[in-house]
Amino acid sequence: MIGNQMGGARDTLRIFVAGYRKYTSTPDxxxxxxxxxxxxxxxxxxxxxxxxxxxxxxxxxxxxxxxAVGGDGYRLDCTVCNRPKGGCNCSERTSGGPLSRTR
Structure with a gap:
């Protein structure tokens, strides 16, 4: 389940899960x-x-x-909801991005 932009393989079924394309996959x-x-x-x-x-x-x-945990202090701890309207909730996101998104 590693994203393509991070080198994840697009041709390996073992990394795929069923998810809502709109909102859950993109943009969440x-x-x-x-x-x-x-x-x-x-x-x-x-x-x-x-x-x-x-x-x-x-x-x-x-x-x-x-x-995710980075060697220079980066932290990410988020849960993405797999439902038609998506949504995510982060307890930690040191990049400054939003901690939650609901629709």
Whole structure:
């Protein structure tokens, strides 16, 4: 589940999850992935993405957790909601980006 802009493979099915294209994928996930990519250009960043399956359909995650820690102080700890209107909530985002987005 590593974004293409960070070198993630587009041709490997094991990194894909079912998600809403509008809002969840773009702009919510993409904005956070771009944030991590920008930080990784300036410092070493350890990054992880975890889909959470708690809904009625075992094949579709209800949310996607994103966590990143950089060697020079960068921090990201966000949850992206996988629903038609998207949305995200961050407990930490040192880039200065918004901590939450709801529609």
């Amino acid at each position: 996930m993409l904005g956070l992935e771009n944030d991590v990519t920008k930080a990784a250009r300036r410092q070493t960043v350890v990054y992880g993405v975890l889909p959470v399956y708690e809904g009625t359909d075992p094949a579709i995650p209800t949310e996607i957790k994103m966590h």
